[in-house]
Amino acid sequence: MSPKTTIDDVYAQTLARNPGEAEFHQAVHEVFGSLDRVLAKHPEYVQASILERVCEPERQIIFRVPWVDDTGRVRINRGFRVQFNSALGPYKGGLRFHPSVLLGTVKFLGFEQVFKNALTGMPIGGGKGGSDFDPKGKSDGEIMRFCQSFMTEAYRHVGEYTDVPAGDIGVGAREIGYLFGQYKRITNRYESGVLTGKGVTWGGSLVRTEATGYGAVFFTQHMLATRGRSFDGARVLVSGSGNVAIYAIEKVHELGGVVVGASDSSGSIHDPDGIDLELLRDVKERRRERIEAYATERGGRARFLPGASVWQIAGDERVDVALPCATQNELDEADAARLVANGLVAVAEGANMPTTPGAVRVFREAGVLFGPGKAANAGGVATSALEMQQNASRDSWTFEHTEERLSEIMAGIHERTAETADEYGAPGDYVVGANIAGFIRVADAMLALGVI
Ligand code: NDP
Numbered sequence: 001m002s003p004k005t006t007i008d009d010v011y012a013q014t015l016a017r018n019p020g021e022a023e024f025h026q027a028v029h030e031v032f033g034s035l036d037r038v039l040a041k042h043p044e045y046v047q048a049s050i051l052e053r054v055c056e057p058e059r060q061i062i063f064r065v066p067w068v069d070d071t072g073r074v075r076i077n078r079g080f081r082v083q084f085n086s087a088l089g090p091y092k093g094g095l096r097f098h099p100s101v102l103l104g105t106v107k108f109l110g111f112e113q114v115f116k117n118a119l120t121g122m123p124i125g126g127g128k129g130g131s132d133f134d135p136k137g138k139s140d141g142e143i144m145r146f147c148q149s150f151m152t153e154a155y156r157h158v159g160e161y162t163d164v165p166a167g168d169i170g171v172g173a174r175e176i177g178y179l180f181g182q183y184k185r186i187t188n189r190y191e192s193g194v195l196t197g198k199g200v201t202w203g204g205s206l207v208r209t210e211a212t213g214y215g216a217v218f219f220t221q222h223m224l225a226t227r228g229r230s231f232d233g234a235r236v237l238v239s240g241s242g243n244v245a246i247y248a249i250e251k252v253h254e255l256g257g258v259v260v261g262a263s264d265s266s267g268s269i270h271d272p273d274g275i276d277l278e279l280l281r282d283v284k285e286r287r288r289e290r291i292e293a294y295a296t297e298r299g300g301r302a303r304f305l306p307g308a309s310v311w312q313i314a315g316d317e318r319v320d321v322a323l324p325c326a327t328q329n330e331l332d333e334a335d336a337a338r339l340v341a342n343g344l345v346a347v348a349e350g351a352n353m354p355t356t357p358g359a360v361r362v363f364r365e366a367g368v369l370f371g372p373g374k375a376a377n378a379g380g381v382a383t384s385a386l387e388m389q390q391n392a393s394r395d396s397w398t399f400e401h402t403e404e405r406l407s408e409i410m411a412g413i414h415e416r417t418a419e420t421a422d423e424y425g426a427p428g429d430y431v432v433g434a435n436i437a438g439f440i441r442v443a444d445a446m447l448a449l450g451v452i
């Protein structure tokens, strides 16, 4: 069978076995799109059915999460943990709490995570989890009771050597604290390595909070350098205003760029003088309010665009760099065309799969530097692996040392991705480079471990 026939067959099987899971199909299609040249060089992967195996999670856990709201009423959510691939290490990946979470969402994220984690070169497998619980508008007590109930089931499936969850959308240090507290209580073990993204006073790592956003900006710096460009003076749009977005903005500003727009699910802000990060953090992180409050409190310098995506700002502005840091499929073909028309040089995906396939095509055809999430946002999980390393050695590193490690890891990912793209005849194509480099590391480990 030709590589293309094998890929088409396995993709057809994946669609048939996972009906209705459009995001998972999209993620598989994206990776498979890079693999014909790999199978042509490595017939042993076909013989060992590596493609079929990497699409089938090792284990999928779905559970009921009952909890009591502040009125005394019992509420029910659905919890998930998909343990996708442990060839390289314990399953590793975040938990997402958002009403849109379905099994297919968790599978798409888990699938991406497997290759992202492999690309870091660190000893971590891939997994993902979460719930359709909506943290918006919930009291602190409700969040705690939900997290405790989630862990009351999840504790049997996780562990320092088994599966190590962390944060994602809707899950930050507060939620990780409640989850860890419940794990500790049930198991009677202070097993720091069971979760990452912990508070720095109780086993967390410095730089983990900043790592995904900083890492995405470091990756972009390396891409820009291939064209003799830098962030100095660059006009930048960032979508989202959560964990990844906030620290991407911070690092862009440190490097002399100007972020002129950000967003949340209610709309976007346009601030031509550059975002006031302290104000944005106050509104979104501390007060947990809607982003409109930023424009109101910015004294007439910023405007709020209700319901609009941040990419619409490209109609009024030159934009050099776009950093999608909110959620999947948030930047479409029309957005991409608008950005390209306004001078775009580079895009790096801080979020997982934020760019639609049509938009990726537009960027590719226009010769825009495009850093896929597997490479560009891997700094978060890589720093989680550094947190695991510190926990295992009962040590804690300084901010400077940890940021230096993150910076080296991002440089390594950029180099590995670019070299792999060259080797496989696609110079400058970071999508092909990241998919192939990640896949080969997982595939070789799976071959070595026998029929698993
Ligand atoms: P947060 O919950 O901290 O922030 C998410 C941001 O995206 C918020 O501004 C949110 O707006 C917005 N958003 C979420 N869902 C939607 C939606 N359906 N439509 C429009 N806006 C939306 O999450 P993170 O910053 O941690 O995660 C952002 C992205 O980065 C995700 O794709 C995640 O998978 C990815 N990622 C995260 C890593 C991490 O370490 N945290 C690591 C690697 C990738 P609102 O406030 O209105 O909900």
Ligand code: 2IT
Binding pocket: 092, 093, 094, 095, 113, 164, 165, 166, 167, 168, 196, 352, 377, 378, 380, 381, 382, 384
């Ligand atoms: O998508 C991701 O890489 C994350 N949400 C971070 C996972 C982790 O284990 O730190």
